[in-house]
Amino acid sequence: MKIHSVSFDAEMRILEFDLKTLRNFERINNDLEKDILSRGDEQNKNTNVKAIMTSWQMADQYKSFQDLLKIIVKHILPKYESLEIVSGGLAQIIATGMWGAIYNKGDHTIEHNHIGSQYSFVYYVKSDDDAAPIIFTSPGKIELRPSTGKLLLWDGRYNHMVPKHESDNPRIIVAGNLNWQLPDKKKYV
Numbered sequence: 001m002k003i004h005s006v007s008f009d010a011e012m013r014i015l016e017f018d019l020k021t022l023r024n025f026e027r028i029n030n031d032l033e034k035d036i037l038s039r040g041d042e043q044n045k046n047t048n049v050k051a052i053m054t055s056w057q058m059a060d061q062y063k064s065f066q067d068l069l070k071i072i073v074k075h076i077l078p079k080y081e082s083l084e085i086v087s088g089g090l091a092q093i094i095a096t097g098m099w100g101a102i103y104n105k106g107d108h109t110i111e112h113n114h115i116g117s118q119y120s121f122v123y124y125v126k127s128d129d130d131a132a133p134i135i136f137t138s139p140g141k142i143e144l145r146p147s148t149g150k151l152l153l154w155d156g157r158y159n160h161m162v163p164k165h166e167s168d169n170p171r172i173i174v175a176g177n178l179n180w181q182l183p184d185k186k187k188y189v
């Protein structure tokens with residue numbers, strides 16, 4: 001056996017999009033905040049997110065989450081990746097999870113990635129200027145500041161974390177994972 005190894009220039013890409021430019025921004029954003037606050041904590045800080053965190057599957061129950069998901073899949077994801085090249089355009093994008101979180105003072109998220117998901121995203125429902133950033137740590141390092149209405153989308157393999165939130169104002173987010181699904185998916189092994 002041998003391994004063919006080829007070196008190439010690598011690039012880490014994170015898409016940033018401002019949802020404030022959308023016509024229905026106020027309604028979607030207000031509804032997301034209301035729906036996240038109504039659920040409160042359902043994870044007891046047992047995940048990487050050491051903050052108040054909802055169920056993993058908010059898109060099953062809330063129109064606000066479904067509306068945001070539609071915007072991401074139809075209008076934002078195609079700006080990050082050319083979707084036609086995947087299985088000749090036959091594959092479809094599905095959301096495998098979508099949740100909300102509220103960071104209060106002292107809350108944080110430990111370093112992790114979303115391997116198994118093709119794309120991951122975070123949307124900042126409410127975030128003031130001194131809210132904790134998101135820090136991507138691998139394969140490249142970059143720190144990005146949140147602001148209300150901002151959406152970030154990246155390759156699910158990138159490692160990231162959120163340092164301690166030091167502001168007295170809550171940092172409210174929606175996050176989720178997207179994957180390709182082939183119409184006739186068969187398992188051979």
Ligand SMILES: [Fe+2]
Pocket residue numbers: 112113114120160175
């Ligand atoms: Fe994450």
